[in-house]
Amino acid sequence: MNKIIGTAAVTAILAAGPALAQEDFIPAVVFDMGGKFDRSFNEGIYNGIERFREETGIEYLEFEVTNEAQREQALRRMVRNGASQIIAVGFGQAPAVEVIAAENPDVNFTIIDSVVDLPNVRSVIFKEQEGSFLVGMIAAMRSETGAVGFVGGMDIPLIRAFGCGFEQGARHVDPEVEVYQNMTGTTPAAWNDPSRGAELARSQFDRGADVVFAAAGGTGLGVYQAAADSGQFAIGVDSNQNFLHPGTMLTSMLKRVDVAAYNAFQDALNEEWEPGVLNLGLAESGVGWALDEFNEDLVTDDMRAAVAEAEEMIVSGELEVVDYRAANACTY
Amino acid sequence: MEIFTLVVLLLDATLRVATPLILAALGGLFSERAGVVDIGLEGKMLGAAFAAAATASVTGSAWLGLCMGIGVSMTLAMIHAFACVTHRGDHVVSGVAINILVAGLTVTLGIAWFERGGQTPDLYNPDPYTGIELPGTAVTTEDAIRMVVDADPDDRLRTPRQVEQAIAGGDVEMAAQVEALTREPTPVIGWILGGVQDFANGFVDFVREERFTGITLPLADTVAHVPVIGLIYSELISGHNILVYFALLAVPITAWVVYRSRFGLRLRAVGENPAAVDTAGISVTWMRYKALMITGFLCGIAGTYLSTAHNASFVRDMTAGKGFLALAALIFAKWRPIPVLLACLLFGFLEAIEARLQGTPINLLGLTFTIPVQFIQALPYILTVVLLAGFIGKAIAPKAIGTPYVKER
Known part of the structure; x- marks a missing residue:
């Protein structure tokens, strides 16, 4: 009996704990250009914080940046509205976070995809090259023409890292494989130009590629559509995009931004949040590749085995995937 | 290639x-x-x-x-x-x-x-319409494969490609299934009715499509193997x-x-x-x-x-x-229809070539280099300025452009 009362009391205390914390805990998120329903990077974040909201019942503040000038403004408004934990999505927000975080040392910030070195900022970055390496292997094993392609969004080192990892993975399987790489543009508009994405993909198909990997936000949707139209394979990015075109979506390279976002809020709620840099790779399950009912017929057992083997080697450090950002060059 | x-x-x-x-x-x-x-x-x-x-x-x-x-x-x-x-x-x-x-x-x-x-x-466009079936017409392997996909009880097969791969991978049962559905056309009657059937089904597709897709012009597949002209017709003109x-x-x-x-x-x-x-x-x-x-x-x-x-x-x-690019093309073409077509084709060509030049190593005088993305993307604008300044001459707009007309009182 005592035990039951004891348990009840503990439960009551546990229940009251977060409730007390909730009073002054206002999470907020500022999405990047592309919007929270880009079915890719931003949507991953959205899924993570939605999970947090469903589990805890705590509502969050949100803002979708539609032009670059809004970033600082949006963060400042979140601070003014009393937010105590703000997730800034995307490398583009780094300069804004630097300013606002320095101005408001009491507010905690989590920036995804970039590093800001301040005592109240947690920077979450990913080893995109490792996930891209695995899908590069899958692409090269699936390819019948011996040529695969990569379509990037904006031409920045981060996106180059995707392409570089993809190339290494493809070459790991077949050193002779041809890897075409195209970037959509050099401005943020490159994240939202599906027409151009489709043309770039078609140009790669014309040159003989039969699998194309896109890391280009909304532009990628045009790439996947072009692949479906031409009957070639495409590989999604960030979120699991296999469902978009069943039959031609070979797989998706996963970047667990949802987990990063969820953890930021959860840690803050549990008062375990700490600043610093989190660099998430295969070993931390921060990146990976998607296998579900939409593509299980496309990825054969041999391919799965080969990928699993490479994954182990990367985790153990036996196989090193070069990060483009280390030297701004794809030399391996 | x-x-x-x-x-x-x-x-x-x-x-x-x-x-x-x-x-x-x-x-x-x-x-x-x-x-x-x-x-x-x-x-x-x-x-x-x-x-x-x-x-x-x-x-x-x-x-x-x-x-x-x-x-x-x-x-x-x-x-x-x-x-x-x-x-x-x-x-x-x-x-x-x-x-x-x-x-x-x-x-x-x-x-x-x-x-x-x-x-x-x-x-999404629905699958090609095949509801109109006339007796004696041919059922090609392609059609048969599609029928197999449609009839798949577990809905495991989603694309014809999966069937093709299964057959290539030695699935005898699947191959037999496809084989059984294939049919040679009855001479003459079957050929004529086949044409009618394709046209009727194609027309239904054309009307009920959710998205405008390529139209294959008559004979495009037939002449595709003819050198030069075949390729131009089937790739460039048709589709x-x-x-x-x-x-x-x-x-x-x-x-x-x-x-x-x-x-x-x-x-x-x-x-x-x-x-x-x-x-x-x-x-x-x-x-x-x-x-x-x-x-x-x-x-x-x-x-x-x-x-x-x-x-x-x-x-x-x-x-x-x-x-805005269209507006630039209009000025470039001095507000005339045929030059507008040419200017737009030029801009289109530059964008198309950009997609292909990007990242492709170019070998010139023994030096291998790749052209920077930024340069290729600026090319349409550079060309517009250079051509407009150097070759096309002054673009004179319609005289009354931009001025509201006020009737004399």
Whole structure:
């Protein structure tokens, strides 16, 4: 009996704990250009914080940046509205976070995809090259023409890292494989130009590629559509995009931004949040590749085995995937 | 790949990219020839793109989408006309206002209606229609494979490709299944009925499509193996969607209307010397309204092309400056229809070649290098400046452009 009362009391205390914390805990998120329903990077974040909201019942503040000038403004408004934990999505927000975080040392910030070195900022970055390496292997094993392609969004080192990892993975399987790489543009508009994405993909198909990997936000949707139209394979990015075109979506390279976002809020709620840099790779399950009912017929057992083997080697450090950002060059 | 094939594929891409430019630039031609500056081509296209994709996804008909796209674009053109012609407002201000209005409104309505951050749902065409079956006709392996996919009880097979791979991988049962369904046509009767059947099924597909897809012109597959001409016909001329053909057809029609018809004469006169037109007893206001209706119509088709033919959904700001590029092409072509076509094709060609040059190592004089992305992307603009400054000469706009007409009192 005592035990039951004891348990009840503990439960009551546990229940009251977060409730007390909730009073002054206002999470907020500022999405990047592309919007929270880009079915890719931003949507991953959205899924993570939605999970947090469903589990805890705590509502969050949100803002979708539609032009670059809004970033600082949006963060400042979140601070003014009393937010105590703000997730800034995307490398583009780094300069804004630097300013606002320095101005408001009491507010905690989590920036995804970039590093800001301040005592109240947690920077979450990913080893995109490792996930891209695995899908590069899958692409090269699936390819019948011996040529695969990569379509990037904006031409920045981060996106180059995707392409570089993809190339290494493809070459790991077949050193002779041809890897075409195209970037959509050099401005943020490159994240939202599906027409151009489709043309770039078609140009790669014309040159003989039969699998194309896109890391280009909304532009990628045009790439996947072009692949479906031409009957070639495409590989999604960030979120699991296999469902978009069943039959031609070979797989998706996963970047667990949802987990990063969820953890930021959860840690803050549990008062375990700490600043610093989190660099998430295969070993931390921060990146990976998607296998579900939409593509299980496309990825054969041999391919799965080969990928699993490479994954182990990367985790153990036996196989090193070069990060483009280390030297701004794809030399391996 | 041999160089000839590459060139044909490059020109094929050029047509796809240039189509919205051609339509929008011709639209601008009608407006500007009548003396109304139209900087709102971008907005009209964007509005039409949204309306078309939204309508097509809700109703399942690309044709209704086209109607709605044209409707929205013409409405915007009429707002422009009301502001600039009736109320003699500033043309540039009105055009910019339309661009801003549409950029915001499409995303807002998109979020409200579809809850996808301003995108519209993807448009999927149903599988090719095969409901009309006539006796004695051929059933090809391709058809048989599709039947197997359709009849699959567990819904495990989703694409014909999976069946092909299964057969290639030694699935005897699957091969037998396909084999059993294949049928040779009955001579003569079967051939004739086969043609009728294909046409009827194709027509059903054409009418009920949710998205405009490529039309294979007659004999395209048959002549595909003929050297040179076969490739040009099957890749370059055949296989585009109907809006591409319409855009190409619109050029000679525009040229005829502007230079050979009475309407065209009055249109040009209104842009050069509206007072003279007024003296002749023709309403300047009504002429300008009519010109803007045509502008709206053509921009509506351009926008519809973007969201329901070239792509399969609306994405915010998907025009990505094409309206302004069309305007540049119009000035580049000195407001004349045939040069407009050529200018748009040139811009399209540059974009197409850019996609192919990018990242490709070039070997010149023993040096291997890749051209920087930035340079290739700036190429259309550099070329415009160089050509306009050095070779094309001065572009003289219609004399009365941008000035509201005030009747003498």
